[in-house]
Amino acid sequence: xxxxxxxLYQALQNWKKKSVHSxxxxxxxxxxxxxxxxQKEFQRLLQIDATELTGLDDLHxxxxxxxxxxxxxxxxxxxxxTYFLVNGSTVxxxxxxxxxxxxxxxxxxxxxxxxxxxxxxxxxxxxxxxxSPFIDKEAQVAVGLxxxxxxxxxxxxxxxxxxxxxxxxxxxxxxxxxxxxxxxxAAYIPVLVDEAHGAHFGYGSPFPVSAxxxxxxxxxxxxxxxxxxxxxxxxxxxxxKLIRKEKIISYLKMLQSSSPSYPIMASLDLARYYLxxxxxEQVKKIIIQINQFREELNEIESIRVLPxxxxxxxxxxxxxxxxxxxxxxxxxxxxxxxxxIYTELADPQNVLFVLxxxxxxxxxxxxxxxxxxxxxxxxVRRPIVPVEAITHTDYTELVFxxxxxxxxNKKVVSLHEAEGFIAxxxxxxxxxxxxxxxxxxxxxxxxxxxxxxxxxxxIRLQGGEYIQQQKIYVYDYKGE
Amino acid sequence: xxxxxxxLYQALQNWKKKSVHSxxxxxxxxxxxxxxxxQKEFQRLLQIDATELTGLDDLHxxxxxxxxxxxxxxxxxxxxxTYFLVNGSTVxxxxxxxxxxxxxxxxxxxxxxxxxxxxxxxxxxxxxxxxSPFIDKEAQVAVGLxxxxxxxxxxxxxxxxxxxxxxxxxxxxxxxxxxxxxxxxAAYIPVLVDEAHGAHFGYGSPFPVSAxxxxxxxxxxxxxxxxxxxxxxxxxxxxxKLIRKEKIISYLKMLQSSSPSYPIMASLDLARYYLxxxxxEQVKKIIIQINQFREELNEIESIRVLPxxxxxxxxxxxxxxxxxxxxxxxxxxxxxxxxxIYTELADPQNVLFVLxxxxxxxxxxxxxxxxxxxxxxxxVRRPIVPVEAITHTDYTELVFxxxxxxxxNKKVVSLHEAEGFIAxxxxxxxxxxxxxxxxxxxxxxxxxxxxxxxxxxxIRLQGGEYIQQQKIYVYDYKGE
Numbered sequence: 001x002x003x004x005x006x007x008l009y010q011a012l013q014n015w016k017k018k019s020v021h022s023x024x025x026x027x028x029x030x031x032x033x034x035x036x037x038x039q040k041e042f043q044r045l046l047q048i049d050a051t052e053l054t055g056l057d058d059l060h061x062x063x064x065x066x067x068x069x070x071x072x073x074x075x076x077x078x079x080x081x082t083y084f085l086v087n088g089s090t091v092x093x094x095x096x097x098x099x100x101x102x103x104x105x106x107x108x109x110x111x112x113x114x115x116x117x118x119x120x121x122x123x124x125x126x127x128x129x130x131x132s133p134f135i136d137k138e139a140q141v142a143v144g145l146x147x148x149x150x151x152x153x154x155x156x157x158x159x160x161x162x163x164x165x166x167x168x169x170x171x172x173x174x175x176x177x178x179x180x181x182x183x184x185x186a187a188y189i190p191v192l193v194d195e196a197h198g199a200h201f202g203y204g205s206p207f208p209v210s211a212x213x214x215x216x217x218x219x220x221x222x223x224x225x226x227x228x229x230x231x232x233x234x235x236x237x238x239x240x241k242l243i244r245k246e247k248i249i250s251y252l253k254m255l256q257s258s259s260p261s262y263p264i265m266a267s268l269d270l271a272r273y274y275l276x277x278x279x280x281e282q283v284k285k286i287i288i289q290i291n292q293f294r295e296e297l298n299e300i301e302s303i304r305v306l307p308x309x310x311x312x313x314x315x316x317x318x319x320x321x322x323x324x325x326x327x328x329x330x331x332x333x334x335x336x337x338x339x340x341i342y343t344e345l346a347d348p349q350n351v352l353f354v355l356x357x358x359x360x361x362x363x364x365x366x367x368x369x370x371x372x373x374x375x376x377x378x379x380v381r382r383p384i385v386p387v388e389a390i391t392h393t394d395y396t397e398l399v400f401x402x403x404x405x406x407x408x409n410k411k412v413v414s415l416h417e418a419e420g421f422i423a424x425x426x427x428x429x430x431x432x433x434x435x436x437x438x439x440x441x442x443x444x445x446x447x448x449x450x451x452x453x454x455x456x457x458x459i460r461l462q463g464g465e466y467i468q469q470q471k472i473y474v475y476d477y478k479g480e
Numbered sequence: 481x482x483x484x485x486x487x488l489y490q491a492l493q494n495w496k497k498k499s500v501h502s503x504x505x506x507x508x509x510x511x512x513x514x515x516x517x518x519q520k521e522f523q524r525l526l527q528i529d530a531t532e533l534t535g536l537d538d539l540h541x542x543x544x545x546x547x548x549x550x551x552x553x554x555x556x557x558x559x560x561x562t563y564f565l566v567n568g569s570t571v572x573x574x575x576x577x578x579x580x581x582x583x584x585x586x587x588x589x590x591x592x593x594x595x596x597x598x599x600x601x602x603x604x605x606x607x608x609x610x611x612s613p614f615i616d617k618e619a620q621v622a623v624g625l626x627x628x629x630x631x632x633x634x635x636x637x638x639x640x641x642x643x644x645x646x647x648x649x650x651x652x653x654x655x656x657x658x659x660x661x662x663x664x665x666a667a668y669i670p671v672l673v674d675e676a677h678g679a680h681f682g683y684g685s686p687f688p689v690s691a692x693x694x695x696x697x698x699x700x701x702x703x704x705x706x707x708x709x710x711x712x713x714x715x716x717x718x719x720x721k722l723i724r725k726e727k728i729i730s731y732l733k734m735l736q737s738s739s740p741s742y743p744i745m746a747s748l749d750l751a752r753y754y755l756x757x758x759x760x761e762q763v764k765k766i767i768i769q770i771n772q773f774r775e776e777l778n779e780i781e782s783i784r785v786l787p788x789x790x791x792x793x794x795x796x797x798x799x800x801x802x803x804x805x806x807x808x809x810x811x812x813x814x815x816x817x818x819x820x821i822y823t824e825l826a827d828p829q830n831v832l833f834v835l836x837x838x839x840x841x842x843x844x845x846x847x848x849x850x851x852x853x854x855x856x857x858x859x860v861r862r863p864i865v866p867v868e869a870i871t872h873t874d875y876t877e878l879v880f881x882x883x884x885x886x887x888x889n890k891k892v893v894s895l896h897e898a899e900g901f902i903a904x905x906x907x908x909x910x911x912x913x914x915x916x917x918x919x920x921x922x923x924x925x926x927x928x929x930x931x932x933x934x935x936x937x938x939i940r941l942q943g944g945e946y947i948q949q950q951k952i953y954v955y956d957y958k959g960e
Contacts, residue, residue, distance in 0.1 A: 006515070006518075009518060018817070018820060019820060019822045020820030020821070021820055021821045021822065021842070021846055021849075022822055022836075023821065023822060023823045023824060023833040023834055023835065024822055024823060024824040024825075024834055025702075025704060025705045025706075025711075025824060025834055026704040026705065026708075026709070026710065026711050027679075027680075027703075027704060027705055027706045027707045027708050027709065027751075027834075027836070027837060028704075028708035028709070028710070028747075029708075029836045029838075032836070032838075032841070033708045033754075033836045033837060033838045034708045034750070034754070035486070035708070035750050035753055035754050035757075038486075038489055038746075038750050040524060041524050041525055041527065041528055041743075042524075042525060042710075042743070042747065042750075044520060044521050044522075044524055044525070045521055045522060045524070045525040045743075046710070047521065048521055049710050049711050050711075051711060053822055054817055054822075061941075086567075086712065087566075087567045087571075087736065087737050088737030088738065088739050088740075089737075090735075090736065090737045090738050090739075091567075091735075091737065094734075094735070103883075114738070115738065116734075116738060119733075119734040119735075122734070123603070123734065199507075200507075222505075222739070223507075224505060224506040224507060224508075224739065225505045225506065225507055226505075226507045227507045228506075228507050228508035228509075228513045228514045228515070229506070229507065229508070230506065230508070230522075230526070230529050230741065230743075231505075231506050231529050231530075231531060231737075231739050231740070231741045231742065232566065232737045232739060232740065232741045232744075253599075254574075254596075254599040254602070254603065255570075255571075255574070255599075255735060256567065256570065257567050257568030257569075257570045257571065257711075257712045258568060258570050258594070258595065258596060259568050259570075259702070259704065259711050259712060260568075260711070260712065261710065261711045261712045261741075261744070262711065263521075263522070263525075263710075264712075264741070266518075267508075267522070270514070270515050270518050270522075271507075273515055274513075274514070274515050277515075337498070337534055340498060340499060340500030340501055341500070341501045341503065342499045342501065342502055342503060342504055342533055342534075343503045343504060344503060344504040344505060345504075353503040354503055354504055354505055354507075355503065356502075356507070356509045356512070356513045357507060357513060358509075358512075358513045361512070362501070366501055369501075403583075461541075
């Protein structure tokens with residue numbers, strides 16, 4: 001087996017040739033039973049939407065094609081073991097936490113984490129201490145933890161059992177974790193990293209270095225985000241001397257479908273293949289194109305391209321444009337969509353482009369369209385007025401353990417009367433999926449003010465059935 | 481909206497027309513960035529492998545196309561609410577249990593359940609009481625619970641908080657749950673049903689009636705098993721006055737990818753469409769064909785088709801052939817695969833065919849091939865010798881609660897010295913995925929004897945890293 005192979009994809013090809021008559025699940029019978037009008041999209045793929053048949057191995061007990069495909073991935077990423085995930089980085093984060101922590105453990109958690117990290121903490125019934133990241137003033141975006149923050153927290157919580165980090169952030173801002181990992185390992189504390197946005201970091205320069213190569217114990221990557229895997233295809237990399245991989249595996253078996261999708265698994269094999277086969281020459285061309293793209297965007301008066309910072313490394317595949325006119329980020333995004341240009345996310349200030357790991361086809365035409373969308377008489381350049389940053393105290397703990405919280409009843413109250421209550425739901429602007437309030441956290445006046453503003457600005461919120469009506473679920477308990 | 485619509489599929493079509501340039505995840509950029517040799521299978525589908533973009537709604541907060549698609553499904557299945565699942569019936573079973581039970585609750589559980597049910601019990605930290613199903617003597621297969629078993633158990637465990645059933649079994653044997661559900665509801669106990677193999681039961685006659693229509697509180701169905709959904713596509717139907725759907729929803733949000741697969745969700749929309757559009761005339765033709773298929777198979781001397789029984793209703797889509805010669809089920813399955821005929825599962829006696837919910841194309845040729853594969857001079861008919869059935873006492877409890885079990889260390893011991901230990905892993909012949917031993921159960925001489933036989937017979941086993949070497953993980957604790 002070499003990196004130029006794709007053993008799982010190949011196994012499906014071999015099986016497809018042999019399997020003429022399907023008397024097994026799935027019910028679409030290799031794509032032959034399906035609504036006729038939809039066959040044009042589905043039929044070819046359904047021919048490999050197989051199940052655990054002879055020659056196709058078993059994700060939950062891999063010994064053949066899936067074993068080989070995972071082996072090639074772990075070789076490529078230089079880790080002890082790689083596991084294919086079919087339920088996204090969500091299940092990777094859950095299994096990473098449940099598999100590394102025990103009930104009641106104190107764990108340090110970077111606050112601007114994806115909600116799946118918070119769900120993992122709750123399912124594991126650990127005692128989280130949330131650490132505040134530093135904020136990039138230009139983008140008004142939370143980045144990562146400083147070494148200082150972690151050092152102080154380890155002093156304050158000497159009983160810490162794990163550190164859970166999220167890096168890079170959604171905008172590709174990547175903190176060097178070397179020192180934090182060394183600090184933790186000196187105290188025999190494992191470091192778990194949600195690296196969802198960094199599946200291509202395995203390539204090395206010119207991309208940032210993966211946390212796995214910096215010594216992190218477990219690293220979860222969304223192969224579907226920056227590599228050409230199907231949505232829900234992710235990797236969990238295990239590279240630890242401090243934790244047992246068997247416990248993580250047991251949670252992956254529990255939390256992932258017992259009928260995992262073969263197209264998604266094959267696309268993970270192909271994503272690793274794609275990355276491993278990218279020549280230095282091709283990557284050089286990609287980077288040249290990205291720089292041209294950035295320059296062309298910077299020529300547009302009503303926006304500016306967010307520059308790099310000395311505080312972090314910027315992933316070249318992420319390009320953020322910031323408004324410099326009366327349009328907010330959402331309005332800019334909407335104008336681009338009218339031109340057929342769909343971006344990853346908007347916030348009040350910014351619009352994020354996730355670039356392909358390939359040359360941008362029709363780059364000139366695209367930047368021309370963007371120029372057209374954002375250049376008309378009314379759009380005058382104006383100075384950036386920094387919005388008020390969300391501030392947190394350095395450490396936040398839950399008011400009560402998750403288990404005690406579960407015993408309270410929940411009720412809905414108006415935001416304006418929510419002060420002092422404990423939030424009973426996470427409120428998550430999505431994307432980027434970072435909880436603004438978490439279940440278990442006390443609601444302060446500052447939260448209410450900011451949340452009202454978020455709702456008025458029309459930011460998409462997950463959770464919070466009544467949140468658009470300025471109402472929130474709280475536990476029926478009001479502290480002193 | 482009417483059943484002849486497919487709103488989510490349609491939304492993806494509309495979006496595809498508008499989205500020309502992708503600067504968002506997934507990294508395959510609407511299928512344009514992908515290994516060239518694999519594009520023939522993937523490209524068309526990747527054009528709708530989208531994410532939460534404008535017009536495409538959000539599974540975790542549905543308000544538009546996904547909301548409508550789920551609404552059409554709940555209308556069709558005549559339930560209060562239907563939720564699309566992208567992580568298989570596995571996640572449905574987990575959320576159903578976690579969302580309906582509290583830690584320490586006594587729950588009655590049908591023993592021949594899928595492993596995801598047992599995982600759900602463990603994650604929820606409930607106190608399970610396992611109830612033995614009756615065995616079909618002809619097929620040597622576990623079917624379902626009798627009303628008597630449940631009645632006695634409710635007397636023995638008056639504090640029961642939920643009953644968890646699995647119906648139909650893998651072979652399509654379907655028990656009428658009406659009386660069991662009525663018994664439970666009379667005591668205000670909710671009934672949760674894993675109906676993974678019965679997604680087509682929503683159609684009604686000539687198929688068995690869905691547990692949802694019999695009054696079950698939550699019903700989980702694998703739409704990918706008998707309907708034309710992609711693998712991992714399932715439904716969770718909620719239809720209860722006894723439990724709160726909000727808690728189930730919150731677990732679905734926790735346990736499913738925050739980037740759910742649009743092709744899988746669209747295929748659920750299309751699966752409901754397909755079922756709703758099947759005319760009585762078409763179904764009549766399907767049933768006629770199935771009967772012809774059964775008759776043609778019955779003409780083969782070396783096998784016989786498993787007949788219906790008076791103890792249960794048989795799903796017409798499941799046809800089980802039983803060996804009547806010196807070949808075992810696995811050998812029959814292998815011979816059929818050489819002919820390009822792939823079946824669902826084999827056990828020592830039986831081979832299971834899962835038929836399409838459509839006319840069988842080339843039926844005559846297929847039965848001809850089966851005849852050819854199984855008819856040669858050496859294959860003489862012989863009488864069925866029933867194998868020893870797995871017996872269990874009526875009720876089995878765990879030796880210790882899940883939490884206490886977790887505190888023990890695990891070790892590997894040889895099967896022949898495992899008697900009296902508590903199993904630390906489930907041993908699951910797969911398919912059909914029914915645990916033979918569960919973590920937490922005491923290992924008896926009978927288990928060892930039978931497990932050795934299973935391994936020798938070459939039945940595929942999940943779990944049990946060392947089980948093929950006749951070794952098993954046990955807790956490092958030996959009781960009296």
